[in-house]
Amino acid sequence: MTSLIGVDLGGTKIAIARFDAKTLEVQFQKTLPTHAEQRLPKVYEDMRDLIRDCIQPDTTSIGVGVPGLVRHPEGILVRMPNIPGSENFPLLDTLKKDCQLPVCVENDASCFAYAESQLGAGKGASVFVGITMGTGVGGGIVIDGKLFRGAHGYAAEIGHMLLQPGMPPYDTADKRGDVEQFLSGTAMGKRCEAAGKPEDYLEGAVCAFMRPEIFREIAWMCVNICHSLDPEVIAFGGSAGRALKPHLKAIEKELGKWMLPGTPPPKLSTASLPNAATLGAALLSQQS
Missing domain, CATH: 3.30.420.40 (ATPase, nucleotide binding domain)
Structure with a gap:
């Protein structure tokens, strides 16, 4: 049995959920305010700590959806208009180093669309x-x-x-x-x-x-x-x-x-x- 973590980093809140990798049943979920006014370093630290609390020994990977442009495949934030200081931040490499797990960084609307295409309206x-x-x-x-x-x-x-x-x-x-x-x-x-x-x-x-x-x-x-x-x-x-x-x-x-x-x-x-x-x-x- 393995698990996956998904994060939705928004301008007003950070939502996280851990899913059973096979059944996709929600094992854990939590939401925190983003505090975007404190700029990206603080927002990143809050998100990282939330992810660390969510990780289990069977967790195999982490996905993060962000409200802005992402440079692929590097996972670099080009710009998130609602979170100051986000320009050219290497989110994928930073989070991968801090959490020691494979990481995917994607636009949040693309995450929404992908889930709906696999299991929902599409x-x-x-x-x-x-x-x-x-x-x-x-x-x-x-x-x-x-x-x-x-x-x-x-x-x-x-x-x-x-x-x-x-x-x-x-x-x-x-x-x-x-x-x-x-x-x-x-x-x-x-x-x-x-x-x-x-x-x-x-x-x-x-x-x-x-x-x-x-x-x-x-x-x-x-x-x-x-x-x-x-x-x-x-x-x-x-x-x-x-x-x-x-x-x-x-x-x-x-x-x-x-x-x-x-x-x-x-x-x-x-x-x-x-x-x-x-x-x-x-x-x-x-x-x-």
């Missing part, structure tokens, strides 16, 4: 795309059961696809016109506030009066993915993504308006696993 799909909609918007692509990272490891940065034409590209964080600016849970909350309806936004719920506009933008995001990758299934996770569950039929209808005539649309779904990010990190660690 199981059996030849091409699957997972989209996380929470504080930001992230993505992961799985093709024939394998995570697709692209030529440089930066594939599926769905949150940074441009969404609104005519907006100044990348001049400031608030004016780049990308998906994250419009469709993250944070952004949708601000949009409801600006419209004078802050009470209509709770845990990612979509304001009733803004639904047509938001559903159209989600359809635009999805149609660009469809025309590039032709996925069988697209699944939404994160607080805002899961809140879309009652509205999937409406989004599918809007998506149909923008699909290339004669092309089959993907199945739209919400995430089905409660711990996809930690589970995906643990599963990917087996490949380290």
Whole structure:
């Protein structure tokens, strides 16, 4: 009997779980605040200590999902916007040395997508795309059961696809016109506030009066993915993504308006696993 450890390092919390390597049953799980304001050295120490407490004699590998860009195969953090001091930090080598176990470092949305493709909403799909909609918007692509990272490891940065034409590209964080600016849970909350309806936004719920506009933008995001990758299934996770569950039929209808005539649309779904990010990190660690 062996075990795997999966870590989801977020901007506000660090979640860890230890899984039975065969059954994937959760043996242990814990969550701590990230304290991102104390910068990466402190965040790393907290995460490392949490992992050490979780390790058992039968633990064979550790997977860590991070909210930012990762340079592969070195496992170097290129940048995590919500955690200062993370630029070019050699997370894989540092954690491997400190814990004396094989380590995998991956984008957190890719961990989510991988778990859902193996055991959740995308199981059996030849091409699957997972989209996380929470504080930001992230993505992961799985093709024939394998995570697709692209030529440089930066594939599926769905949150940074441009969404609104005519907006100044990348001049400031608030004016780049990308998906994250419009469709993250944070952004949708601000949009409801600006419209004078802050009470209509709770845990990612979509304001009733803004639904047509938001559903159209989600359809635009999805149609660009469809025309590039032709996925069988697209699944939404994160607080805002899961809140879309009652509205999937409406989004599918809007998506149909923008699909290339004669092309089959993907199945739209919400995430089905409660711990996809930690589970995906643990599963990917087996490949380290």
